[in-house]
Amino acid sequence: MKIAVLAVQGAFIEHEKMLENLGADCIEIRQKKDAEKAFDGLILPGGESTVMGKLLKELDLFQILKSKIKDGIPVLGTCAGLILLAEKLSNDEQVHFGTLPVTVRRNGYGRQLGSFHTDGHMAGIGTIPMTFIRAPYIEIADPRVEILASVDDKIVAVRYQNQLGTSFHPEVTADTRVHEYFLQMVKDERYRTVNQNIENI
Secondary structure (H helix, E strand, O other): OEEEEEOOOOOHHHHHHHHHHOOOEEEEEOOHHHHOOOOOEEEEOOOOHHHHHHHHHHOOOHHHHHHHHHOOOOEEEEOHHHHHHEEEEOOEOOOOOOOEEEEEEOOOOOOOOOEEEEEEEEOOOEEEEEEEEOOOEEEEEOOOOEEEEEEOOEEEEEEEOOEEEEOOOHHHOOOOHHHHHHHHHHHHHHHHHHHHHHHOO
16 A cells, blocks of 8 residues: 655655554655656645645646545545645635635634644544644535544544545654544545446456
């Protein structure tokens, strides 16, 4: 199983280490030729979403990755990665991939809080540690979106088809269950694709 991690800015190395510990192979996406390689899943890490969005365009990565997401490749977006996926930002006119039908508030918890840590329940996983760093949260989720976790009545994790988004950083804790959940999404998609190809023979 090969997972691509967007590595133009932000906290990508922590994701790679966690995935490799779980037995996945990782490749870093830094330029167009990286994005053109074959891979089974994609991670959009935390960082600065405005900078990441700008680099995606400048490095000619934007359209390739957006097409892969729309075509169904499993993707995990954490913090800034969630912002990149969001269809709308309530406090910013900028939209990036716009593939996840949610409205996200950037720096939703306020810069004055900076970051905080809590334990919260995530559907399909259980109680997990959640670390928020100048985090966004989801204000509105389309009815088609599955809400996986909320903290203080604010939505912090969702799933929509092939897309998994979290406000928090699962990669900075020792708990691997969010990444295990994502890898299961990747396995399920590979299984579905293989069966579909067999049916078409």
